[in-house]
Amino acid sequence: MTAAPPRGAQGLLPEGLSDRLPPQAEASARLARKVLDTLAAHGYDRVMPPLAEFEETLIGRLKSARAQDLLRVVDPVSQRTLAIRPDMTAQVGRIATSRLAGAQRPLRLSYSGPVVRLRANQLRPERERLQVGAELIGTDSVAAAVEIVNVAIEALQAAGVTGITIDFTLPDLIDTLAAGPLPLSEDEIESVRAELDAKDAGALVALGEGPAAYLPLIEAAGPFHAAMEKLEALDIGGALASRIAGLRAIAKPIGWDITLTLDPTERHGFEYQLWFGFSIFAEGFVGEIGRGGSYAIVRPDGSEEPAMGFSLYPDPLIDAGFGRVEARRVFLPIGHDGEQAAKLRAEGWQTIAALSEGEDGAALGCTHWLEGGALSAY
């Protein structure tokens, strides 16, 4: 893979906001289309939420959305603070629990569009990125997880992505164990989380006898089947039996061409996921290209509705040159046969019609030109 080309525009654009040029813009659109087509084939209906909303609506709907991530908008019309959406999942949750509150469950919705974060980070310098995803609302069952994970994989493969790795996690694992077989105090829970995140065995043991019982979890990570056996071997009174069975059921239908891993205590970015989460990676690309899992949508009355979904953030793939297609492009000289040109377009050719004498078809990116009714290669 080639390195990402710079996307800045000589100081004309704000940091982290950039133009996508040909051919990457086309590759990005093509990838989104393939993903959305796969989602539609599985019954996910498209929704299009607005670019900006009231700040409090954007951060109130999901348990962990953060106001400090928002690019705020001054709205003289409503006299209130709006924000550009940092994420579309929360918007889809709002739609599901307001205008589509009465729609039959499970409710399947898909979406695609730009999202904007206030600040970029070193790994991802872009503040605006494309989000494409699906949400399955009304259930967070194992069957829902099976569907979401497999639809995500199918969508990426339909778009031509290969070398996919799915990394499973159990975001509320520590809470579950701490409330059951491996009790921890509130303070200890935070410390244990931090040391498990850091995978620091020594620090974990140093926290005391209770926290030290979590030590085997550090080892229960890596290639899926070996890590699952370690997780099962923890032997903690069956507290994890349903989680383990769920993970096995989710993994079962996944094809041999997908690499599966388990990182049961991974929480980074899964702050709002509940029992199940997953990250998606593609060979040759640094960082995840998508993620998903189970979560709860807060309804207007404060009650919660279970949901399961995934989002893809394919910009790193596009930046690295993924998905470019060589166009077959033919130059049409002045006075060409319009019907023949239309026929070529219907056959998948792109045509460039000369607007004046002396234009250079090759310089205009054409691979062929039309002359005397026949195609010639440049």
Place this chain on the structure above:
Amino acid sequence: MTAAPPRGAQGLLPEGLSDRLPPQAEASARLARKVLDTLAAHGYDRVMPPLAEFEETLIGRLKSARAQDLLRVVDPVSQRTLAIRPDMTAQVGRIATSRLAGAQRPLRLSYSGPVVRLRANQLRPERERLQVGAELIGTDSVAAAVEIVNVAIEALQAAGVTGITIDFTLPDLIDTLAAGPLPLSEDEIESVRAELDAKDAGALVALGEGPAAYLPLIEAAGPFHAAMEKLEALDIGGALASRIAGLRAIAKPIGWDITLTLDPTERHGFEYQLWFGFSIFAEGFVGEIGRGGSYAIVRPDGSEEPAMGFSLYPDPLIDAGFGRVEARRVFLPIGHDGEQAAKLRAEGWQTIAALSEGEDGAALGCTHWLEGGALSAY
């Protein structure tokens, strides 16, 4: 046509910002795809400018963009005022004269995305709308106008739009005449424009002898060929000969199924168009669904580059129910044959897989269900 359904969300969303739900969201995406596919077939390469830019970049690039139309963004990172794009044409102009300044001309670019205006108006209550368009940069010749108008028509027809009317205008007509055969003072130019916009013959005559000479222009409007004859009959020393020849050349290849009209003095919304402009209407829809024409892009060094383009704003069509397609959707009971389901999807069916016993396929929008390997209609 049915009336536009309300798109508000019970006070959850700011005025003028709304969700698109199924099936309109899908219809909107489908229309944009068809238009973009047609543009790609004619060699227009996709670009994707960012959602927000520096305010001064957005308003400085085209001659008439207005700061009061902008929804401003507070950017703590750049410490400058950004604005959400109100229009993508100016952004494409910036791209053409910066990162693509060295690209061969004529340069053909296409784009699609949401744009946001600060204030809605009564005819168009939405502040966010979809803009899809094409820009042909480096020329504003008659040949360029022929291509742009005909590609716009072909794109709309590919999307299924019928009953199309193209209304031609000559945005700088008054300036041309005032500087030539029908002299006016600066003050008179403004007054003549206002009265021609109002089509107020009495007021025009009352302005004096110079302005009164513009009276025949009020009559030179309506069905294209009759109005063109009236425009020609003005007999003002051939000052309009090239314009008239240009309009005739543009109209010539347009099919009989398109209604052509001329409104030579129409300027509303054409403030930045130069010699040629056009509005697009579709039967059954109030207001225009697109517009285009010739214009000048201001380069970073202050010089100008000629260009020709069009933009479609298809939201009113979608609101009115245009483009909905009945889905063929089949319910897959628990334990269905996965390979058969994949085959159905490959044949264009949407499948809804049961996640638990007792789900009602019909309530989930399915038209059929799969049983014993065969499809049955609900």
